[in-house]
Amino acid sequence: MPLSSPSIEKLIRKEGAERVSKTAARKLSAALEEEAIKISKIAVEFAHREGRKTVKPEDIKQAHISLR
Amino acid sequence: MPLSSPSIEKLIRKEGAERVSKTAARKLSAALEEEAIKISKIAVEFAHREGRKTVKPEDIKQAHISLR
Numbered sequence: 084m085p086l087s088s089p090s091i092e093k094l095i096r097k098e099g100a101e102r103v104s105k106t107a108a109r110k111l112s113a114a115l116e117e118e119a120i121k122i123s124k125i126a127v128e129f130a131h132r133e134g135r136k137t138v139k140p141e142d143i144k145q146a147h148i149s150l151r
Numbered sequence: 152m153p154l155s156s157p158s159i160e161k162l163i164r165k166e167g168a169e170r171v172s173k174t175a176a177r178k179l180s181a182a183l184e185e186e187a188i189k190i191s192k193i194a195v196e197f198a199h200r201e202g203r204k205t206v207k208p209e210d211i212k213q214a215h216i217s218l219r
Contacts, residue, residue, distance in 0.1 A: 086154050086158070086183070090154070091187065094184070094187050094188065094191060095191045095194065095195070095206055097191075098188060098191035098192045098194075098195050099192075099195040099199075100191070100194075100195045100198065100204075100205075100206040101204040101205070102204050102205040102206070103205065103206045104205055104206065104207050104208060106207070106208045107194070107206050107207050107208045107210065107211050109208075110208045110211045110212065111187060111190060111191070111194075111211045111215075114190070114211070114215050115154070115183050115186060115187055116162075118183060118186060119159065119162050119179060119183055120162065120166060122179060122182070123162060123163045123165075123166035123168070123179070124166045124167075126163065126166075126168075126175070126179075127163070127166050127167040127168045130168065131167075136168075136169040136170050137168075137169070137170040137171065137172055138163055138168040138170070138171045138172065138175050139172050139174070139175050140172060140174045140175045140177075140178045142175065143175050143178045143179045143182070144178065147179075147182050
């Protein structure tokens, strides 16, 4: 998993958690990865439709907006 | 940043990108971190309201749902 549970656990602690169950960290990590995949798929589609091989920041931005 | 740009770049490539601009990877990484912070804040609040010091998977699940 690209979004490691330990770093996600740290992030949850930073927001005020005294303890974080391992499953909770894994759950957030999985949710973020799912979101990342959704955004990426759409961003790649945007780039390809414009005949580009490179995914640019505006592709990510538009993909993110389109998912809201 | 807990969600490193190189691993995010890999994820975007996996979804079909031939090239990914560094700024695009950074943008997705920042968007995911923002989402993680939002979910974490609410999850911590849920745990505290129930008098728990430990953030559990159900807190993450409910926080995620509440943001949709």
